[in-house]
Amino acid sequence: MQWTLRMILATVMASILGCSEDHALPARFHEDRIDTPEHLTAEYVGGDVVLQWNISTPAEVLYYIVTLSEPGSGVEWKYTAPGDQQSFTVEFTWTDSVYIFHVEAVDATDFVGESSNADTVFIPQ
Amino acid sequence: MRNLVLALALIGIVTPGTIQAEDETFATRKIGTPRAAKFLSAVFPGLGQLSTGRRIAGTILVVSEMGALATTLTANENYKTRLDNFARLKVEYEEMSAGNSEHDIAQQRWSELTKEADDLDNLHRIRRVFAGVALGVYVYSMLDILLWDPPVSGTEVSWNLRAVPGARDAPTRLMIAGRF
Numbered sequence: 001m002q003w004t005l006r007m008i009l010a011t012v013m014a015s016i017l018g019c020s021e022d023h024a025l026p027a028r029f030h031e032d033r034i035d036t037p038e039h040l041t042a043e044y045v046g047g048d049v050v051l052q053w054n055i056s057t058p059a060e061v062l063y064y065i066v067t068l069s070e071p072g073s074g075v076e077w078k079y080t081a082p083g084d085q086q087s088f089t090v091e092f093t094w095t096d097s098v099y100i101f102h103v104e105a106v107d108a109t110d111f112v113g114e115s116s117n118a119d120t121v122f123i124p125q
Numbered sequence: 126m127r128n129l130v131l132a133l134a135l136i137g138i139v140t141p142g143t144i145q146a147e148d149e150t151f152a153t154r155k156i157g158t159p160r161a162a163k164f165l166s167a168v169f170p171g172l173g174q175l176s177t178g179r180r181i182a183g184t185i186l187v188v189s190e191m192g193a194l195a196t197t198l199t200a201n202e203n204y205k206t207r208l209d210n211f212a213r214l215k216v217e218y219e220e221m222s223a224g225n226s227e228h229d230i231a232q233q234r235w236s237e238l239t240k241e242a243d244d245l246d247n248l249h250r251i252r253r254v255f256a257g258v259a260l261g262v263y264v265y266s267m268l269d270i271l272l273w274d275p276p277v278s279g280t281e282v283s284w285n286l287r288a289v290p291g292a293r294d295a296p297t298r299l300m301i302a303g304r305f
Binding site: 026 | 215218221222224228
């Protein structure tokens with residue numbers, strides 16, 4: 001009887017002591033999935049804002065998402081730019097305000113990559 | 126005590142019939158034989174030591190084993206609960222690799238995953254350490270009772286039935302007490 005109890009307890013303890021760590025992290029896919037647009041510049045030219053950026057692997061990009069936000073109101077507008085270009089002209093009804101721009105690349109699986117640096121433009125009226 | 130109960134009986138809080146059982150031994154049994162001590166220590170560490178009159182050693186072993194087991198089981202339950210959450214987050218993260226998702230959301234899910242993994246690491250460590258402690262206490266208790274200090278004689282235990290007077294509106298209670 002006591003040997004049975006001892007064996008049961010030893011088995012339970014050994015199972016806990018010897019249990020494996022079954023919480024391994026999965027492969028971290030999102031960092032290298034698609035490159036990030038870099039060196040984004042925004043310039044107010046002739047009533048429009050012209051954006052330019054660089055990306056090291058443009059062939060992987062299906063299209064870009066250009067985001068324009070107005071900090072004062074917190075409102076955002078989004079545009080899509082073709083994947084084979086690294087510039088975009090934003091046509092907008094500007095008001096006397098500061099606007100912030102950033103760009104994200106999207107691949108063929110609709111995965112939206114990391115946001116580029118933001119650039120700010122003040123539009124005087 | 127007898128005088129107190131008698132006084133309470135006189136003023137009608139307890140009935141005289143309940144007083145008759147006080148301090149009368151109604152059962153006596155010899156425990157603490159070597160065989161019984163080994164069996165009790167096999168059932169739970171420290172019980173064998175307690176049955177042979179080694180109260181301090183027995184109490185330390187019982188409390189240590191209970192604490193280690195409670196910590197192990199609590200950590201084990203927490204681990205299993207957190208593991209379910211980790212598995213859910215992991216599935217969500219892996220599903221994002223198929224596409225139609227965003228880097229920022231994937232990064233947020235990854236941060237949650239790494240935090241869960243760290244917490245699971247800690248819980249896993251806790252349950253292993255305390256399971257080891259529980260096993261060590263068990264082995265020590267058995268070695269203690271089998272090899273180092275085997276019990277040589279039994280201990281007689283007298284069981285008493287006592288009448289315990291209740292408060293003014295509470296009924297009288299009976300208490301069974303074993304004296305080692």
